[in-house]
Amino acid sequence: ETLARVDVLCVDKTGTITSGQPRVTDILPAEGVTEQELLTHALALEQKSEHPLARAVLDRAAGLTAPEVSDFQALPGNGLTAVLEGKALWGGSAAFTEKRAAVSPDLQAKTEELSRQGKTPLFFGAEDRLLGVIAVADVIKEDSPRAVRELRNMGIRVVMLTGDNRRTAQAIGAQAGVLPEGKEAAIRRLMQRGKVAMVGDGINDAPALTRADTGIAIGAGADVAIDAADVVLMNSSLLDVPAAIRLSRATLRNIHENLFWAFFYNAIGIPLAAGVFIPLGLTLNPMFGAAAMSLSSFCVVSN
Numbered sequence: 001e002t003l004a005r006v007d008v009l010c011v012d013k014t015g016t017i018t019s020g021q022p023r024v025t026d027i028l029p030a031e032g033v034t035e036q037e038l039l040t041h042a043l044a045l046e047q048k049s050e051h052p053l054a055r056a057v058l059d060r061a062a063g064l065t066a067p068e069v070s071d072f073q074a075l076p077g078n079g080l081t082a083v084l085e086g087k088a089l090w091g092g093s094a095a096f097t098e099k100r101a102a103v104s105p106d107l108q109a110k111t112e113e114l115s116r117q118g119k120t121p122l123f124f125g126a127e128d129r130l131l132g133v134i135a136v137a138d139v140i141k142e143d144s145p146r147a148v149r150e151l152r153n154m155g156i157r158v159v160m161l162t163g164d165n166r167r168t169a170q171a172i173g174a175q176a177g178v179l180p181e182g183k184e185a186a187i188r189r190l191m192q193r194g195k196v197a198m199v200g201d202g203i204n205d206a207p208a209l210t211r212a213d214t215g216i217a218i219g220a221g222a223d224v225a226i227d228a229a230d231v232v233l234m235n236s237s238l239l240d241v242p243a244a245i246r247l248s249r250a251t252l253r254n255i256h257e258n259l260f261w262a263f264f265y266n267a268i269g270i271p272l273a274a275g276v277f278i279p280l281g282l283t284l285n286p287m288f289g290a291a292a293m294s295l296s297s298f299c300v301v302s303n
Helices: 015-017 035-046 052-060 092-096 105-116 144-153 167-175 185-191 201-210 224-226 240-273 286-302
Strands: 008-012 023-029 070-074 079-084 087-092 118-127 129-137 157-161 180-182 196-200 215-220 231-233
Touching: 008 015, 008 129, 008 185, 008 201, 015 052, 015 157, 015 167, 015 215, 023 035, 023 052, 023 105, 035 052, 035 079, 035 087, 035 118, 035 129, 052 105, 052 118, 052 129, 079 185, 105 118, 105 129, 105 167, 118 167, 129 185, 144 157, 144 167, 157 167, 157 185, 185 196, 185 201, 185 240, 196 201, 201 224, 215 224
Parallel strands: 008 157, 008 196, 157 180, 196 215, 215 231
Antiparallel strands: 023 129, 070 079, 079 087, 087 118, 118 129
């Protein structure tokens, strides 16, 4: 019932609008750091993550071995932290990095260019030292633009929510035909304007899925997202979202039609059976009353 009345649909980017199967495109070690050292630290951190971007790093680091980290934490929409041999390891977005280490102007310029190309720069460091950047690219799903068009044709405003940086979000959003915003805070703000639904698949989507009036999880997503959602799409296609909304609206329409027929029958049948219309010469044989009751149920079930 809530989904049928949705005004705004918020959509996660990675794994929802995009395929969720990104690959590493660029490796930019910081000064004094080797490519293998950067990959080894990234592997140690990402091997405990369930985020789709982590899979790209693991694939690129295949053949390398990294020690086990402790105190691993995934910070929704920001990055990852862990402890390796007594040192604090971290990785995540540019905003996440600003609080932990300085980025050289040269490296900053290179990451901005990568973002303009629609790639996601992942910053990795240890303690207060930046080790480098690994850029990952994810391609948009073929059916995402069509799904966004269908939703707009249904009168629904579509917003892309991502923890990614603004340039990458804008590059992917332009392809899908949707504008980016923040996540859980954006859901709260949008809920002041009407019913809000959220579509996501990752751990970092769970707070937004819970906050929204209706949470919709992609079936191939993380277990936390599926548990937090009200609706689970068995396929990983964004086209199933407008289909689910159409199904909700059709179900609600059936409910209203059935309520009308039930009240229509009873509004006429009960006064007639009670003898209200006897002065007008109208009566109801109990046999016909039983038949009318069955016919009412038959109409509702058939509808």
